[in-house]
Amino acid sequence: MKEFTTEETDTKMTSRDEVKHAKLMKFVSAAFYAFCSFFIIVVNKSILTEYKFPSFMFLGIGQMTATIIILYVAKMNKAIHFQDFDKSIPGKIFPLPLLYVGNHVTGLGGTKKLSLPMFTVLRKFTILLTMIMESRILRKTFAPSLVVSVIAIVVGALVAASSDLSFNAEGYTFVLLNDVFTAASGVYTKKKLGMEGLGKYGVLFYNAFIIIIPTVLASAYTGDLQKALTFEGWMSVMFIFHFLLSCVMGFILMYSIILCSYYNTALTTTVVGAIKNVAVAYIGMFLGGDYIFSWINFLGLNICISAGLMYSYITFHSSGASESDDTPAEDKLVVHITENHPEKT
Numbered sequence: 212m213k214e215f216t217t218e219e220t221d222t223k224m225t226s227r228d229e230v231k232h233a234k235l236m237k238f239v240s241a242a243f244y245a246f247c248s249f250f251i252i253v254v255n256k257s258i259l260t261e262y263k264f265p266s267f268m269f270l271g272i273g274q275m276t277a278t279i280i281i282l283y284v285a286k287m288n289k290a291i292h293f294q295d296f297d298k299s300i301p302g303k304i305f306p307l308p309l310l311y312v313g314n315h316v317t318g319l320g321g322t323k324k325l326s327l328p329m330f331t332v333l334r335k336f337t338i339l340l341t342m343i344m345e346s347r348i349l350r351k352t353f354a355p356s357l358v359v360s361v362i363a364i365v366v367g368a369l370v371a372a373s374s375d376l377s378f379n380a381e382g383y384t385f386v387l388l389n390d391v392f393t394a395a396s397g398v399y400t401k402k403k404l405g406m407e408g409l410g411k412y413g414v415l416f417y418n419a420f421i422i423i424i425p426t427v428l429a430s431a432y433t434g435d436l437q438k439a440l441t442f443e444g445w446m447s448v449m450f451i452f453h454f455l456l457s458c459v460m461g462f463i464l465m466y467s468i469i470l471c472s473y474y475n476t477a478l479t480t481t482v483v484g485a486i487k488n489v490a491v492a493y494i495g496m497f498l499g500g501d502y503i504f505s506w507i508n509f510l511g512l513n514i515c516i517s518a519g520l521m522y523s524y525i526t527f528h529s530s531g532a533s534e535s536d537d538t539p540a541e542d543k544l545v546v547h548i549t550e551n552h553p554e555k556t
Contacts, residue, residue, distance in 0.1 A: 240473070244471040245483050246467075247463050251460040251464050252330075265438040265442060266435045268426065268433075271461075274457065274462065275426065276458065278465060282416040293409065293412040307400065308421040313391075325385075334390060335365060337389075337484070341394040341478045342361055349402060360518045360521045363517070363521070364522070367512070370507060370514060371509075400414065400472050411469045415466060468480060
């Protein structure tokens with residue numbers, strides 16, 4: 212009887228440790244994604260506005276190229292593992308490449324056309340779209356408190372956007388399309404992470420690998436590539452540094468999204484991105500130079516912020532009942548198992 216009790220105690224302790232580890236990884240992966248997302252927006256904004264780089268599509272191509280090179284070199288040096296290319300890959304990865312392109316193009320286009328605060332406000336609609344897509348595609352259900360917080364975020368975005376004195380129809384279109392692509396990409400990424408053979412790195416690599424050539428051809432056809440290659444800023448060492456930094460950060464950002472989606476739901480990943488915009492919005496007010504202050508806009512921003520923090524508190528401090536997650540147990544394995552044995556992801 213004593214031996215049984217000891218084993219039972221050890222099992223309970225192990226279980227508690229696993230729960231603590233899981234909660235820690237949820238938070239760490241979310242914080243890592245928030246930092247990367249904030250940093251790359253600032254860098255891209257600098258490239259597209261301060262340096263007046265004419266091609267947001269070419270910038271996206273640079274980020275895809277960096278992703279391919281970094282992952283390929285790591286795979287060749289056996290630092291990471293993912294499935295070699297075969298005829299099953301396109302079927303496994305679809306429709307992520309299409310969503311990836313749409314997300315990059317519309318996201319960078321919106322960054323260029325709108326002020327940082329308004330860009331981040333309109334991006335809040337991604338949250339509502341993600342919740343709807345998760346409920347339909349991944350069959351998830353959400354606690355009423357989470358639904359209320361999401362609705363509050365959207366209401367805040369509507370309030371803030373209602374006073375935008377720098378309305379730009381093209382910019383608004385880009386961002387709203389970006390919301391759709393981002394939501395769909397997040398939901399399908401979560402779904403694809405559980406597919407045999409892909410894993411985190413396979414999803415990243417084959418996303419970029421499959422669509423980089425069509426993107427280059429599209430850029431050349433529209434004249435976008437010519438504008439980028441003849442840009443005078445290539446003679447500036449500082450511009451080249453910022454461009455390469457954006458390319459590398461593009462890879463790191465995609466990895467952070469995959470990691471956050473792996474440990475959390477797609478909706479949580481999206482909300483974390485929205486909370487990150489707290490810093491972007493306020494910094495943009497003082498440093499962006501293109502923010503037109505109004506009390507209505509400021510009120511809307513604070514409603515978004517408060518609702519986002521409420522969502523975060525419910526998600527990261529709950530016992531797991533706030534969201535109904537139907538993800539199989541094997542999809543919740545710790546990350547080192549995924550890295551060493553991608554076939555188990």
